[in-house]
Amino acid sequence: xxxxxxxIIVGAGQAGPPLAGRLTGAGQxxxxxxxxLIGGTCVNNGCIPTxxxxxxxxxxxxxxxxxxxxxxxGAVSVDMAKVKARKDGVMxxxxxxxxxxxxxxxGCTVFxxxxxxxxxxxxxxxxQLLQADRIFxxxxxxxVAPDIPGLADVEFLTNVSILELDTLPEHLVIxxxxxxxxxFAQMYRRFxxxxxxxxxxxxxxxxxxxxxxxxxxxxxxxxxxxxVVNADDVRLIKRDNGFGxxxxxxxxxxxxxxxxxxxxxxxxxxxxxxxGDLGLDAAGVQTDARGYIVVDDQLKTNVDHIWxxxxxxxxxxxxxxxxxxxxxxxxxxxxxxxxxxxxxxLTYALYIDPPLGRAGMTVAxxxxxxxxxxVGKRPMTKVGRAVEKGETQGFMKIVVDADTHQILxxxxxxxxxxxxxxxxxDVMSAxxxxxxxxxxxxxxxxxxxxxxxxxxxxxxxA
Ligand SMILES: Cc1cc2nc3c(=O)[nH]c(=O)nc-3n(C[C@H](O)[C@H](O)[C@H](O)COP(=O)(O)OP(=O)(O)OC[C@H]3O[C@@H](n4cnc5c(N)ncnc54)[C@H](O)[C@@H]3O)c2cc1C
Numbered sequence: 001x002x003x004x005x006x007x008i009i010v011g012a013g014q015a016g017p018p019l020a021g022r023l024t025g026a027g028q029x030x031x032x033x034x035x036x037l038i039g040g041t042c043v044n045n046g047c048i049p050t051x052x053x054x055x056x057x058x059x060x061x062x063x064x065x066x067x068x069x070x071x072x073x074g075a076v077s078v079d080m081a082k083v084k085a086r087k088d089g090v091m092x093x094x095x096x097x098x099x100x101x102x103x104x105x106x107g108c109t110v111f112x113x114x115x116x117x118x119x120x121x122x123x124x125x126x127x128q129l130l131q132a133d134r135i136f137x138x139x140x141x142x143x144v145a146p147d148i149p150g151l152a153d154v155e156f157l158t159n160v161s162i163l164e165l166d167t168l169p170e171h172l173v174i175x176x177x178x179x180x181x182x183x184f185a186q187m188y189r190r191f192x193x194x195x196x197x198x199x200x201x202x203x204x205x206x207x208x209x210x211x212x213x214x215x216x217x218x219x220x221x222x223x224x225x226x227x228v229v230n231a232d233d234v235r236l237i238k239r240d241n242g243f244g245x246x247x248x249x250x251x252x253x254x255x256x257x258x259x260x261x262x263x264x265x266x267x268x269x270x271x272x273x274x275x276g277d278l279g280l281d282a283a284g285v286q287t288d289a290r291g292y293i294v295v296d297d298q299l300k301t302n303v304d305h306i307w308x309x310x311x312x313x314x315x316x317x318x319x320x321x322x323x324x325x326x327x328x329x330x331x332x333x334x335x336x337x338x339x340x341x342x343x344x345x346l347t348y349a350l351y352i353d354p355p356l357g358r359a360g361m362t363v364a365x366x367x368x369x370x371x372x373x374x375v376g377k378r379p380m381t382k383v384g385r386a387v388e389k390g391e392t393q394g395f396m397k398i399v400v401d402a403d404t405h406q407i408l409x410x411x412x413x414x415x416x417x418x419x420x421x422x423x424x425x426d427v428m429s430a431x432x433x434x435x436x437x438x439x440x441x442x443x444x445x446x447x448x449x450x451x452x453x454x455x456x457x458x459x460x461x462a
Contacts, residue, residue, distance in 0.1 A: 001129070002122070002129040002130070002131050003031070003128065003129070003130050003131070004029075004131050004132070005028075005029045005030060005031040005109075005130060005131070005132040006023070006028035006029050006030065006132060006133060006134065007023050007028050007029075007030045007031070007132050007133070007134045007135070007136065008030070008031045008032075008033065008115075008123055008130050008131075008132040008134075008135045008136070009023075009030060009031070009032045009033070009135075009136045009138060010033050010115045010123065010135070010136070010137050010138065010139055010278070011033070011034065011040060011137065011138035011139040011140055011274075011310070011312075012032060012034035012038045012039065012040060012098065012102065012110075012138075013039070013040030013041060013042070013138045013139075013140045013310050013311075013322060014040060014042055014138075014310055014319045014322035014323050014326070015136075015138040015309035015310045015322045015323060015325050015326035015329075016032055016034075016040075016136070016138040016309075016326075017032070017038075017098055017101065017102055018323065018326045018330075019136055019138070019309070019326045019329060019330060020032050020102065020105060020108045021101070021105060022326075022330040022334055023107075023334075024105050024106060024107035024108050026334050027107070028107060029107050029109075030107060030108045030109070031108075031109050031111055031130050031132065032102060032108055032109070032110050032111070033110075033111045033112075033113065033115040033123065033125050033130070034110065034111075034112060035112070035113055035114040035115070037095060038095055038098050038099045038102065038110075039094060039095045039098045039099075040138075040140050041140050041141070041311070042319040042322075043091065043094045043095050043098065044091060044095060045159055045160045045163055046159070046319070047319050048090060048091050048094050049087050049090070049091045049163050050159075050163075050180075050183055050184075050187075050351070051351055052086060052087040052090045052091065053083065053087050053163075053187050054183060054186075054187055054351050054353070056078075056083045056086060056087070056187075056191075057186065057187035057188075057190035057191060057353075058190070058353055060076055060078050060190045060191065060192075061190045061223075061353065063076045064076050065390070068390060069390065078168070078191045078192050080165065080166050080167050080168050080191065081166045081167075083166075083191065084163075084164075084165070084166040087163070111125045111128065111130070113125040113126045113128075114126075114277070115130075115278070116277065116278060116279040116282075117278060117279035117280060117281075117282040117283040117285075118279070118282055119282055119283065120282075120283040120284055120303055120305070120306070121133070121135070121305070123135070124279075133305060134305050134306075134307075134333075135283075135305060135306045135307070136306075136307045136308075136309060136329070137278070137285075137293060137301075137306065137307065137308040137309065137312060138308075138309045138310045138312070138322070139273070139274040139275065139278060139310075139312045140273070140274055140310055140311045140312060141271040141272055141273045141274055141311040141312060141317075142271060142272065142274060143158040143159055143160070143267065143268070143270075143271055144267075144269055144270045144271060144272050145158075145267060146175070146267060146269045148175070148234050148235065148236055149234075149235045149236065150235055150236030150237050150238070150249075151236055153236070153237075153238040154236045154237075154238050154249045154265060155265070156265040156266070156267050157264060157265065157266045157267070158266070158267060158268075159180055159184075159268065162184060162266055165264075168188075168191055168192055168193050169188065169193045169263050169264035170193065170194065170243045170263040170264075171193065171194040171195075171196070171243065171261065171262045171263045171264070172184075172185075172188045172193045172194070172195050172196075172262070172263070172264045172265075172266060173195075173196045173198060173249075173251055173260055173262035173264070173265050173266070174195065174196070174197050174198065174265075174266045174268055175198050175231075175234060175251075175265070175266070175267050175268065175269055176197075176198075176199065176266075176267065176268035176269040176270075177197055177198075177199025177200075177201070177203075177204040177205065177206070177227075177229070178204075178205060178206070178207075178268070178270075179205070179350050179351075180268040181197060181199075181266070181268035181269075182197070182204060182205065182216065182220065182350065182352050183350070183351050183352060184266055184268065185197050185220060185225050186220060186223065186225065186352045186353065189220075189223050189224060189225050190223070194224075194226075195224075195225045195226070196225070196226040196227075196228060196260055196262070197220070197225060197226070197227050197228065198228045198231045198234065198251065198253050198260070199227070199228065199229045199230075199231060200230075200231050200232055200234075200269075201229065201230070202229050202230055203217070203229060204216050204217050204220075204227065204229070205350065205356075207362075208356070208358070208362060208411065209362045209363050209364050209397070209411065210364070211395070211397070212356065212362075212397075212411050212413055215393070215394055215395065215413055216350075216352065216356070216413070218393075219352065219354070219393050219394070220352070222393075228253045228257070228260070230253075230254060231253035231254050231257075232254050233252075233253070233254045233255050234251060234252070234253055234254075235251070235252045236249050236250070236251050236252075236265070237249060237250045237252075239261065241261045241262070241263065243261075243262075243263035248261070248262065248263055249261075249262055249265060250262075251265070271311070271317065272290070272291060273287075273290075273291045273292050273293070273311060273312040273314070274312060275287055275291045275292070275293055275312055276291060280293070283303060283306060284302070284303055285301045285302065285303050285306055285308075286301065286302045288314065290314070292312065292313060292314030293308035293312050293313050293314075294313075295307070295308050295313045295315065297340040297341050297342050298328060298329070298332050298338070298339075298340055298341070299313060299315075299325055299328055299329050299341065307329055309322060309325035309326060309329060310322035310325055313325070315341050318348055320347070320348075321344075324344055325341070327339065328340065328341060345359060345360055345425060345428050345429060346358075346359070346360060347359045347360075347421065347425050349417070349418040349421070351418070354380070354391060354393055354394050354413065354414045354415045354416075354417060355413075355416075355417045355418040356394075356411060356412070356413045356417055356418075357410075357411070357412040357413075357417040357418045357419070357420060357421030357422075358409075358410070358411050358412075358421065359409060359410050359421050359424055359425040359428060360407065360408055360409030360410065360425075360428055361399065361408045361409035362409060362411070363375060363397070363399050363409070363461065365409070366399050366408050366409065366461065367461060371401060371402075371403070372401070372402035372403060372460070372461070373399050373400060373401060373402050373408065373460070373461040374399070374400045374402050374458035374459065374460060374461065375397065375398070375399050375400075375458060375459060375460075375461045376397065376398045376399075376400075376454040376455055376457055376458040376459075377395060377396070377397045377398075377454070378395060378396050378397075378450055378453070378454045378457075379392075379394075379395045380392045380393060380394045380395055380396070380413075380414040380415065380447075382450075383396075383414065383447055383450045384444075384445045384450075385415070385416075385445040385446050385447050385449075386414060386415050386447060388445065389415055391414075391415040392414075393413075393414065394412075394413035394414035394415075394417070395413060395414065396410070396411070396412045396413070396414060396417070396420070396447075396450065396451070396454060397410065397411045397412075398410040398424065398434075398451070398454060398455060398458070399461065400434045400455070400458060402460065402461075404433070405433035405434055405435065406428070406431060406432075406433060406434070407424060407427055407428045407434050407437070410424045412424075412447075414447065415447060416446075416447040416448075417447075420447050420448050420451065423437065423448050423451055424437065424451065434455050435455075437451060437452060437455060438452045438455035438456050439452070440452060
């Protein structure tokens, strides 16, 4: 028998549950379908578990540095089983909060299973058929397994399986040099593992400006992480290495390069959308060459009553972009407010320690655009609060349009960078001139108080 709803939401990630809340609040009957874990990637194997682990790793790091602050801690040990238990506790609490919310939501029925289109208004979940006037896809993405010679013979970890480790790898080799890779690299080094990062390109975090990449590499190498770049021909051979335990291996990064003997291999080379098994053809929904669902500025697909939100639409790859997608769809459908994706400013953080907070364009992008610009830069060694905290790695940088005086972009790589960036982001969002920020009195002593100073000392972009 076919069950009828006003709306069907596929995926209980970062957009699906709040959208169910708004739609049911408006009196709709909503079916929400989830095939795995309520909360999706962020809650179960993305942001929340990783940032909880980053916090444990930070505690170990601070304890080891205690002597620099006149604090004796004795030998520092890391109990991986307890680290994992803390992570599981935070993650499970979060998942349960979303589950409880959905279960108590009047008008919302949660279906557990894989949803697939039968036609443009009908989805099959197991032996049940669900039909609705409107359908919202929030199916997220998953880690890509690259085509590496020898990989089929070697056990490897992804961002999902590494979260199940409760022992310390002897030598964790990470293929990939972007956000997920670098966060795991630093945390496992701080837990006590030997760590090597193997990156295909010439530098880490390659989407950032070169000075940001260089500084990130220095921060990681200073903690004893080995970084191998230009690994353009990675090959793997299964080998015992005497490490025992997991599946030992040897990795050759490029032709003629020295091999790396590892105990654990983490692949963090990108993600792809969960769109291949949704039956999109049956609904006539278009995807692009990489499988992302094609949407317009208000997140509608080419089929008038179907929307796609979150990582699966290729318009963002973050929890905040997925949540913002929900806000855009809800505003358009329920509030008569025509919010659009193009209204938002790119922003994100890289949670190594110290973190990188980013907003808007890089300096390289501004230079390529050909516009006249002003650039300000200040090392964290010249930020009083960072000196007092003994955390002076990194720098802050900002780029401003020389004609309009609007801020085009910023990178804060340093203590508090993930928070400080918001002062800049909000001024960008208000489309106010940089002088709004440079003339605002900030609290002393903070990292944020040097943002106005940096803006007062800008120079023309060469
Ligand atoms: C290790 C890691 C760390 C990260 N850290 C951060 C961070 O610090 N900050 C940040 O902003 N972002 C971070 N991200 C990215 C963030 O987790 C994702 O951008 C976000 O979770 C995407 O949410 P979503 O709503 O698009 O989909 P998801 O959260 O992926 O949810 C999609 C859901 O749909 C379900 N589903 C898929 N197909 C079907 C189907 N056919 N039927 C039924 N259900 C289906 C899936 O099971 C899943 O539960 C991180 C990601 C990873 C992997």
